[in-house]
Amino acid sequence: MKSFCIVALALVAACNAAYTSDAGLDVDTIVKDKEAVQKVLKCFNGGDCSSQAAALKTDFPHALGSACAECTPEQKHNVKLFMGAVEKFFPEEYKSLKTNFDPENKLFPALLAAVAAH
Numbered sequence: 001m002k003s004f005c006i007v008a009l010a011l012v013a014a015c016n017a018a019y020t021s022d023a024g025l026d027v028d029t030i031v032k033d034k035e036a037v038q039k040v041l042k043c044f045n046g047g048d049c050s051s052q053a054a055a056l057k058t059d060f061p062h063a064l065g066s067a068c069a070e071c072t073p074e075q076k077h078n079v080k081l082f083m084g085a086v087e088k089f090f091p092e093e094y095k096s097l098k099t100n101f102d103p104e105n106k107l108f109p110a111l112l113a114a115v116a117a118h
Contacts (some may be wrong), residue, residue, distance in 0.1 A: 028081065069114075
């Protein structure tokens with residue numbers, strides 16, 4: 001459960017500095033925990049959510065819509081790592097996440113471009 005909360009926090013915190021701090025999170029290690037990543041994805045795709053994941057799910061559309069405009073370089077790096085892990089390990093859930101939050105596929109390309117160099 002601890003790793004789930006850390007991953008959930010990393011996902012949205014990494015998108016926007018205004019939400020919460022992700023200082024000290026080792027996202028490189030977190031993204032290797034497939035179970036933790038999958039729990040966050042289930043929440044974001046309409047499944048059960050912890051209270052932390054539910055709050056992050058609520059904040060994610062703003063962060064996505066701003067293409068991480070308020071993110072620090074470290075946060076952009078964390079988004080890149082997390083989204084890359086989701087796409088690699090859970091490609092169907094990745095597609096579902098994109099469809100749920102960006103049905104016209106206009107926001108994710110901008111977000112991914114914004115974090116690509118990090």
